[in-house]
Amino acid sequence: MQKSENIVFMKLRFILLHIGSLGVFFVKFKLSLLWLFMISFFIKAFGFEAGYHRYFAHKSFKTSRIFQCILAFLGAAGGYRGPLWWAAYHRFHHRYADTKQDIHSPSHHSFWYAHMGWFFNKTILDTDFKRVKDFAKFPELVFLNKYHYICPIVILIAMYFLGEKTSLMGSDVNGLQCVIYGFFLSTLLGLHTTFAINSIAHRQTCLGVRRFSTKDMTRNISFLALPSMGGAWHNNHHRFASSARAGFYWWEIDLAYYMLKILEFFKIIWQVRGVPAHILAEGRLIIDHRKIT
Numbered sequence: 001m002q003k004s005e006n007i008v009f010m011k012l013r014f015i016l017l018h019i020g021s022l023g024v025f026f027v028k029f030k031l032s033l034l035w036l037f038m039i040s041f042f043i044k045a046f047g048f049e050a051g052y053h054r055y056f057a058h059k060s061f062k063t064s065r066i067f068q069c070i071l072a073f074l075g076a077a078g079g080y081r082g083p084l085w086w087a088a089y090h091r092f093h094h095r096y097a098d099t100k101q102d103i104h105s106p107s108h109h110s111f112w113y114a115h116m117g118w119f120f121n122k123t124i125l126d127t128d129f130k131r132v133k134d135f136a137k138f139p140e141l142v143f144l145n146k147y148h149y150i151c152p153i154v155i156l157i158a159m160y161f162l163g164e165k166t167s168l169m170g171s172d173v174n175g176l177q178c179v180i181y182g183f184f185l186s187t188l189l190g191l192h193t194t195f196a197i198n199s200i201a202h203r204q205t206c207l208g209v210r211r212f213s214t215k216d217m218t219r220n221i222s223f224l225a226l227p228s229m230g231g232a233w234h235n236n237h238h239r240f241a242s243s244a245r246a247g248f249y250w251w252e253i254d255l256a257y258y259m260l261k262i263l264e265f266f267k268i269i270w271q272v273r274g275v276p277a278h279i280l281a282e283g284r285l286i287i288d289h290r291k292i293t
């Protein structure tokens, strides 16, 4: 068991993230800041969805020790806490999805608790290495898991210097603008997108559809597919969680999977697990049945 950092420090960081994001109303907007926001948002979202979720929690592909460390850094940079902590609780979530033991099920908790309240539950702050034995053997991951907050701080400092440097070279943005768009806003929206998978994609709502009749309450939430990099195809995912692909069909946009296929082409990752033909056929049968009835 690895002890987590102080809960007050954690809450303070989260509040500061919200306050810092309000800076968008006080600094001048430039088109280049929108690009910076998008790049920063999607890099961190990839670290989370491809790294924390599909790799550390579900082992849906294999990679080198260096690249798994990069994935851990990028995910931690998004403020999702330690990779081993997150993977351990996510494995637990799949095991008990939407039962009383599920730590963030909206079926047994309020909307806001399922969204982000659980993240600050004092009883689940430590990392149980027994649930992530496969990755706990890497000291660099154990280090990043304990000191995960260093990663967002590195991004914050990098954004400031990026802004100040480009400002010197004649660009029209400064360090503060880059910090607000490239760090605060992108991190805040990234976190809330991911939290929404628990609060929205796990409840009975008209916002999503259930393709597979899984034991849980999961739904595919198409309008979150793009910002979540495919994570919002959550009913698909709970049907076959060990796949590196969450958008099972060509029309289900899954940016994390497309990126993984590119990385596989360049041999940075390998043994990328797909969706078995019988599950794809099962899904198609349900789609066809809905068209007829």
Ligand SMILES: [Zn+2]
Pocket: 093, 097, 202, 218, 234, 238
């Ligand atoms: Zn889930």
Ligand SMILES: [Zn+2]
Pocket: 053, 057, 058, 090, 094, 237, 241
């Ligand atoms: Zn999962």
